[in-house]
Amino acid sequence: MKYNELTSTIKAPLFSRNDLAFSAYKVHDYQLSLWVKKGYLIRLKNGLYAFRREMEKLRAEQIAFLLCQPSYLSLESALAWYGFIPEIVYAFTSVTSRITRTFENPFGRFIYRHVKSELLWGYVEMKVEHGPYLLAEPEKALLDYFYLNMGRINNEDDFKSIRLNPEEMKKTLDRKKFFKYLEAFGVKKMEKLARQCLP
Secondary structure (H helix, E strand, C coil): CCCHHHHHHCCCCCCEEHHCCCCCCCCHHHHHHHHHHCCCEEECCEEEEEEHHHHCCCHHHHHHHHHCCEEEHHHHHHHHCCCCCCCCCCEEEEEECCEEEEEEECCCCEEEEEEHHHHHHCEEEEEECCCEEEECHHHHHHHHHHHHHHCCCHHHHHCCCCCCCCHHHHHHEEEHHHHHHHHCCCCCCHHHHHHHHHC
């Protein structure tokens, strides 16, 4: 396969090795590596590529969804999205039922934290031009954070260090849904943390 054949075959800004398997052309790994080296392609991870010329059409949130499935953006990324924490978040954090892992590519740093598959719910689909991504509901994002960080939240100072915005939480969180989701986690230690968010 020549590069112009690749661009005429793949119409989307990104593609996987599987997408190429259905084309009439055969592409070799060395060709993909060469096109990455020449700057035509960006390797997002092994087997997943984006056209550099189309980079501005893609959002990092979409990349986060595609790098590891099943997953959805949560934790610090979602807390910042909802205005629950003041910090600018420099990595895209998601939860997944797969192993904890990290990817880095030109779109940023992508962190995936493991939860058991029974906790992989409580998200909404966000639609953007070149494909959707999943974002935790505000209630689930906060509870995911407590669930995965309980070991380092042991006293009032630890809780204050998260710098949660009580006004924004009160305005955004659905109290009934929040405590229903809390119950589904079934973790006693989380109850005290949750009640500090919605007394």
